[in-house]
Amino acid sequence: MNFQEIWSAQKEFFNSQKTKNINFRKRQLKTLKEVILKNENLLYEAIYNDFGKSRFDTFTTEISFVLNDIDYYLKNLNSLAKPKRVSTNLANLPGSSKIYAEPLGNTLVIGAWNYPYQLSLSPMVAAMAAGNTCILKPSEVAQNSMKAMAKIINENFPKEYLFVAEGGVEEITEILKLKFDKIFFTGSPKIGKIVYEAAAKNLTPVTLELGGKSPVIVTSSANLKVAAKRIVWGKFLNAGQTCVAPDYILVDEKIKDSLIDLLKSYLKKFNYLPDSEHYTKIINQQNFNRLVQMITPEKVFFGGNHDSEKRFIEPTILHDVNWNDAIMQEEIFGPILPVLTFQNFNEALQTVADHEKPLSAYLFSGNAEEKKHFTEKISFGGGCINDVVMHLSNSNLPFGGVGNSGIGNYHGKAGFQTFSHQKSVLSRANWGETDFKYPPYSEKKLSWIKSVL
Ligand code: NAD
DSSP: OOHHHHHHHHHHHHHTTGGGOHHHHHHHHHHHHHHHHHTHHHHHHHHHHHHOOOHHHHIIIIIHHHHHHHHHHHHHHHHHHSOEEEOOOGGGOSEEEEEEEEEOOEEEEEOOSSSHHHHHHHHHHHHHHTTOEEEEEOOTTSHHHHHHHHHHHHHHSOTTTEEEOOOOHHHHHHHTTSOOSEEEEESOHHHHHHHHHHHHHTTOOEEEEOOOOOEEEEOTTSOHHHHHHHHHHHHHGGGGOOTTSOOEEEEEGGGHHHHHHHHHHHHHHHTOOTTOTTSOOOSOHHHHHHHHTTOOGGGEEEOOOEETTTTEEOOEEEOSOOTTSGGGSSOOOSSEEEEEEESSHHHHHHHHHTSOOOSEEEEEOSOHHHHHHHHHHSOOSEEEESOSSGGGGOTTSOBOOOGGGEEOOBSHHHHHHHTEEEEEEEEEOSSSOOSTTSSSOOHHHHHHHHHHO
8 A cells, every 4th residue: 555645645635725614524524424324233243353342332432432522523613613712912902813723734543452443533533523634544453343444434535535544563654654744643652652753753743542550549438339330340341451441459458358349249240251242352362361471360359260262351350469460560451450458548649659640540439538639649641530431431521641641632622622733813903003112122112011011
């Protein structure tokens, strides 16, 4: 595939000004919605073939996400794109000041495999809403999903506007040599650094949606039943292959036994079996092997069974874990949940602060002071109090990481802004001007300028 050719065609198309037209953007978003709905079965089938993801999970965590994004932009595009008038300072009167949301131009979106549709199509939808062209490179790890997206986009949109590039490291390395106006990357911090470096060569702005170890703190004031139920759901959704999944639990040692008993009872109730429709497979053998090695048999409180042929790992709870254990050295990204304890709440916050800033953090607590300290004292991309994962379902909340977990954010208004440049324009009248700013200068002019500025 000649990526240079597609990039040039997109550059020319953007320069034609067509993508800036609001009706054009809305028409394309509507077409994309129709294309997704028409090909829903193809999308379900492809992702099922990649890692056994059910229609229910695919609809709730992938398709509906993208459709909601499209609806959000169709409803809000006029107001998002409308120039915003701001007040004008005295020195520039008479005049008016406006901020224009200008599309950045030719964009590149690089997706991750774990939510292949959502993580590729949602940023692309935001790029379209903001009036850009887009080359989308989904992850080759979810091969079938990548091919399905390439088919439905490339068959229904002109390549000079949207194009899905198939391929792996070799192809993306080629693509990254081109000069884009924006690169939006979702993936690991390790590859994020490679993308950031490539972007730096062209001073291309980036959004990096990365990962990390997201903690869940459970204090003695928490409603433990609610905590256990929500943690089990959020952790084992997609078999733990979720960037915002709870990575580990930090629980007050006084209530640790009660919490893990409750976690176990919900795990039994939710019945995650090798052939359960609601339980996803591990994406590939390499990740399966990596995860199995993290299960230290003597620390297993629940689960630990696995089946290599089915790429099934039973939801597993490890206890008596400490920071020297292998499982605490990297993001888990699978269905293993280590439980660590703390003696006082400040110690738990300090533990989080002592490690890389996580993409998400969660607190289960009934105590107002604890909630305040959790929100104010530690840095993390985003999170929930008394829930997990769900913050990303609210499109009014910008979604993104901080520090090692990412740069920038998206969803809803934030997504539109991520793919726009805020262009400030001051428009002056040709009358009503004093000569004070023009030479020759004098003490009188200086004292006037001092009073005005
Ligand atoms: P990854 O970093 O291995 O791959 C991401 C993308 O980078 C893929 O499209 C891949 O083709 C591409 N890539 C691979 N090697 C490359 C290279 N040398 N140069 C340029 N691009 C390259 O990540 P993954 O395994 O797909 O996803 C897992 C990671 O992503 C986890 O760390 C997870 O937390 C993170 N993640 C973050 C979010 C988020 O929204 N913040 C969402 C999902 C996953």
